[in-house]
Amino acid sequence: TCEGGAYSDTAGAVECQTCPEGHYCPAGTSDPAQCPAGSYCPAGAADSTPCPAGTFNTESGSSSADSCVACPTGSYCPAGAADSTPCPAGTFNTESGSSSSDSCVACPGGSYCPAGSSSSTPCPAGTFNTESGSSSADSCLVCPTGSYCPAGAADSTPCPAGTFNTESGSSSADSCVACPTGSYCPAGAADSTPCPAGTFNTESSSSSADSCVACPGGSYCATEGLSAVSGPCDAGYYCPEGSSSAEQNISPPGTYSPTGSSSPTLCPKNTYGPNEGAEDAAACQKCPPGYETQDTGASSTDSCTEVICDPGSYRDLEVGCVVCAAGSYSDTQNAAACTPCARNTYTSIAGSTACLVCPDTAYTWGEGTDSFDKCIGPVIEVCTEKDMGGDCGRYYDDNLQINYDILSLQVVRGEFEVYTAPNHGGDYSLVTETDGPLNVEEIFNSYDTDETKVLSFKPILNDVFCSFEKGENFRGSFRTTASNGKPCLNWSDTPLSDIALPNTYCQNPDGSADEPFCYTSETETSPCGIPGCLWDIICYTGIGAEYRGTTSSTEHSKTCQNWETDWPHPHSYHGDKYAWAGIGDHNFCRNPDKKGTGKTWCYTTSLNPYYWWDYCDVERCNRDQFDFYKL
Secondary structure, three states, rough: OOOEEEEEOOOOOOEEOOOOOOOOOOOEEEEEOOOOOOHHHHHHOOOOEEEOOOOOOOOOOHHHHHHHOOOOOOOOOOOOOOEEOOOOOEOOOOOOOOOOOHHHHHOOOOOOOOOOOOOOOOOOEEEEEOOOOOHHHHOOEEEEOEEEEEOEEEOOOOOOOOOOOOOOOOOOOHHHEOOOOOEOOOEOOOEEOOOOOEEOOOOOOOHHHOEEOOOOEEOOOOOOOOOOOOEEEOOEEEEEOOOOOOOOOOOOOEEOOOOOOOOOOOOOOOEOOOOOOOOOOHHOOEOOOOOEOOOOOOHHHOEEEEEOOOOOOEEEEOOOOOOEOOEEEOOOEEOOEEEEEEOOOOOOOOOOOOOEEOOOOOOOOOOOOOOHHOEEOOOEEEEEEEOOOOEEEEOOOEEEEOOOOOOOOEEEOEHHHHHHHHOOOOEEEEEEEHHOOOHHHOOOOOOOOOOEEEEEEEOOOOOOOOOOOOOOOOOOOOEEEOOOOOOOOOOOOOOOOOOOOOOOOOOOOOOOOOOEEEEEOOEEEEOOOEEEEEEEOEEEEOOOOOOOOOEEEOOOOEEEOOOOOOOOOOOOOOOHHHHHHHOOOOOOOOOOOOOOOOEEEEEHHHHHHHOOOOEEEEEEOOOOOOOEEEE
16 A cells, blocks of 8 residues: 555556655545645645645645745735635735734724724725724714814814804815804804803903803893993883893983883982983982982982981081081081181081180180181290100290200290299290290290290280281281282382381381381282280280389379479370380370389379379279280
8 A cells, every 4th residue: 555645556566766846645546636825846746735824825726835935914824725715895915924813903083994904994084983893984974063083083173262164074174164243162062152242342252151241230232142332221110230221221210211220220318219221310309408318229218318417517408417627616506507607716627516716815816717827826836755746735924934844946936035933033045936846945045044944935916916006016927918808019119118028917117107018019008907905905014114004093092294394293104205105195094104013004184192102993904804805
């Protein structure tokens, strides 16, 4: 029997023949078998040899491994494959020589793979496929509105926020157009969303409802999708923020609403508005005369109650209670008018029920004074330390004894005599407002004294704050306007420039007038209304040496003798020597004994030896009985 790889086709053959190429001969073969497809058979083959895995052979009768060709892409070839096996539909294989179906991978999203695919086929532009393992183009879906799909898209791409796309099947972002004004477009918008009524949007490409701005108060936005307000609210109505109608809210009774109102305006106090829909304040009717409302926004006459004006105000039938202005007062309910503060009083507070009295040594120009600073009189500021330091206080009249040491002072207004001892004693000096701040030791440097403290002081009033006699020596520095209100010219610009002091204060430099005056133009003069001095006119101070009154009778009812005559009693007190004491051609009481004691006196016309002279019937000045000024 022939061994495998050989054969004998002749009976009685001495030897076996080698199995030819392309055939295989199992043992005992008489007829060589043709080598099947998927294998090869060299000469002497006892059996066919399968093509290696990853190859295949479609031909039978092959004699060598060269007949096994590499398995193509899109397929796989197990060992002995007579042909390549296509990868199943929904998979693909990019490699040649594959030997197993494991080489066929699932088709990715955005594509499809028919059976035997060597690569995935991208979905066409304008379509997408979210599934893997797809086998046909039918798996590629049309790109929806609000998005776009380039070729091979595994999913649709939403249009960016601020854009929209109304078309399906779009393949690029160019299909997404800008959101128009009056609307907004979130990402993936298939269409713009109009801003709701009551809002508007002036910007394009907006991405959210937050871009829709509430219609401002006083206006309305009637429809959706507005890029500007529709207009102002109608008169008689008011439109809060976000209104959608020109008649959003009707103005209620007690209010009115002009065109473009965001809220109703309350009727003013002391008026009422009975009707709704009022367009202006004219619709608010006044309460009856003598009646008022307690607040604004009244809607009927029931809110109008009788006016009760407290002291400090007066009742005006048209407007109600009116607070008294500074400089006036009322001290009763429902006063018909406020009363101006009387002369020499003041109030700086509106709504006063009384006026305060100026200091005894001060006065006012007239009624209705509204400030303490307008009380015309002397003011001195004194301090417990040098250079206006320490505790400081202001005084307005005499101080006979100060209970603390004064080391510096300043006359704020007028002139003061300051003394180094209580009760106007010790050394003294005259200090005026023009001196400015002074230390006491500076004031008394001109005196041979160790005293450096001021312990009492008194103001100078005559010819400083009032006009003594005709005011020829008047030197007050507080009046620069005439009684008619016109400003005074500087005396240097007047016909009396050669004898008047060069300032704008009232004077009587030549004694030609009855009181201080000033020029209000180059040719016109006017009196200044300076009060007359009363002290040393109707009463006397000190020992009476400054008395210039006209009393001419004595304490014992005797008539005074003319000072210029020596009958019936000769004497030496004549005007040529004693004019300083007011002695002259008259019989008025005087006291020419400047360094003496006593009070005003005169020689009498009596021949009674007991009354050849006598003290006069003139009282000593004191503030409890006598005013300082003749106003």
